[in-house]
Amino acid sequence: MLRHTSPIHGVAHAQQFDPLEWEDSGDTDPAVPRQVLVVDDSRMQRRLLSANLRKWGYEVLEAESGADGLALCEKHDVSLILSDWVMPGMSGPDFCRAFRRLGQDGYGYFILLTSKGGSGEIAEGLNSGADDFLTKPVNSGELRARLRAGERVLQMQAALIDKNEIVNAALTRIETLYDALNHDLSEARHLQQSLVRETDIELPEGRIALNLTPSGHVGGDLVGQFRVNDHQIGLFSLDVSGHGVTSALMTARLAGYLSGLTPSQNMALHRLGNGEFTARDPAETVSDLNKLLLRELETEHYFTIALSIVDLKSGRMQTVQAGHPHPVLQRGDNPPVLLGDGGMPVGLIPDAPYMSFETQLKPGDRLVLHSDGITEAEAPSGEMLDDDGFGAILTAARDQDGQETLCQMLSTLRSYTGATEFSDDVSALIFDYHGPVR
Known part of the structure; x- marks a missing residue:
């Protein structure tokens, strides 16, 4: 009789070894x-x-x-x-x-x-x-x-291997799809940047500088300009709610309604009997965009906009502010002045009231239209730049031309946020008015 212990179960038992016990009953696996x-x-x-x-x-x-x-x-x-x-x-x-x-x-x-x-x-x-x-x-x-x-x-273990193979195959497919999506988004970014065809526009009466920097591949911001006739131009800055592809698609749609390439489709213009165009009241234009967005586009997105029509001969500027950051006027060495009183975003409330206001530009004045990606930029501490911080950037760059000012603005924003990529789209338009051609 041999007494032994199974190491796994720790149970001691007595067992008589008998070769006959190996004759199995035939219960096969x-x-x-x-x-x-x-x-x-x-x-x-x-x-x-x-x-x-x-x-x-x-x-x-x-x-x-x-x-x-x-x-x-x-x-x-x-x-x-x-x-x-x-x-x-x-x-x-x-x-x-x-x-x-x-x-x-x-x-x-x-x-x-x-x-x-x-x-x-x-x-x-x-x-x-x-x-x-x-x-x-x-x-x-x-x-x-x-x-x-x-x-x-x-x-x-075999089941885990099979599942791992399934997961790896799925990850490979996802990686392939991600690469394709990443390529498509890169192309979309180039297409969106093409909406701002020129970023430095020289006019006899002034100069326009534009910058569009999405926070991701594509964004919902847009700045632009269009020619009304030989003495009027339109300037605008808009920001569609949200980020990403759907916001970018909405932005592209709105760009068509304010396009200088197809004036017949530009909702800010009115065709005269002789075939020429004149500018509509910016408030009427935004009111029609509000109706269009609520009636036809069937989207949860809304947008904000600042739209100005400038008479290059007289310097008279008519502007509507619809929930967008205040346009900024710089005159000489004086502190920047915020224009407008706010207004309602577009696409939220049916029959929302919009009012235009007038500003008299003088030679040497600078007009700045911008998105809230600038004023709401946050430092690592969480403190926002706000209008005062943006005003300080504009004041420091007052002697620089528009493009140099925009470059300085982006550099300052990156230093302020401590990041190379912004958390929100950043866009701005600078119009330096030189005065009428004599």
């Missing part, structure tokens, strides 16, 4: 056979183990030493290994370490057969990479249970 490697320097032990393994539906390979076992592992896809602990030349734990170093694609479930039961020996076996232990002499039922446990581990 329906699972797909796996290859099992039996490594033992005892030929009798190998024969006993192999006979029952074959009855259970396994394909069996035998080796009498760890070195021979490694050679078989290099040639065959071995998923289950039964190895004696004490063998000449290479012990079971040493064989396990060497097997793990082979780096096979699939996992191998390793069971050590041992008469050792101390905690030190168990720790050594686990550290060598073994998954399970069986005490000798081996009980048929316990071996069968341990093999089934190993099968479950291998099945879970």
Whole structure:
């Protein structure tokens, strides 16, 4: 009678070893056979183990030493290994370490057969990479249970591999789609930038500088100008709510309604009987845009706008401010002056009232239309630049031309926010009025 302890379960029991107990009742495993490697320097032990393994539906390979076992592992896809602990030349734990170093694609479930039961020996076996232990002499039922446990581990590992392959394939497809989307967005950015065809426009009566810097690939800001007739121009700055593609599409749609390329479609213009154009009251234009947005475009977006019609001969400027940041007037060395009284955004309230106001420009005056991406820019501390901070930037750059001022403004904003990319779209238009041509 031999008393022994199973290292995994820690249960002591008495067992009489009887080779006849290996005569199995014929309860075969329906699972797909796996290859099992039996490594033992005892030929009798190998024969006993192999006979029952074959009855259970396994394909069996035998080796009498760890070195021979490694050679078989290099040639065959071995998923289950039964190895004696004490063998000449290479012990079971040493064989396990060497097997793990082979780096096979699939996992191998390793069971050590041992008469050792101390905690030190168990720790050594686990550290060598073994998954399970069986005490000798081996009980048929316990071996069968341990093999089934190993099968479950291998099945879970195979399922994980399959799922990982599915995930990796999905990630590859997502990566491909992302690359395509990124390319499309880059093209969209170029198209949106093309809405501002010229950024430095020289007129006999003045000079216009424009800048459009989206926070992402595309944005909802737009600045622009259009010719009304030989003595009038239109200037505008608008900002569609939100960010990204939908805002950019709305911006492109609005650009068509204020285009200088197709004056017949420009809602700010009125065609005269002789075929020439004159400017409408900016408030009427914005009121019609409000009706159009609520009636036809069916979108949750709204926008803000500052639209000015400038008579280049007289310097008379008519402006509507619809929820947009205040236009800024700089005159000589005086502090910048904010124009307008706010107004309602476009596309929120039916029949919202819009009122135009007049400003008399003088030679040397500078008009600035801009988006809230400038005044609402935040420092790392959370403090916004506000109108005063923007006014300070404009004052510091008063002696520079419009393009230089815009470059200085972007540089100052990046320093103020501490970021190279802005969290909101940034756009601005600067009109330096020189006066009528004499």
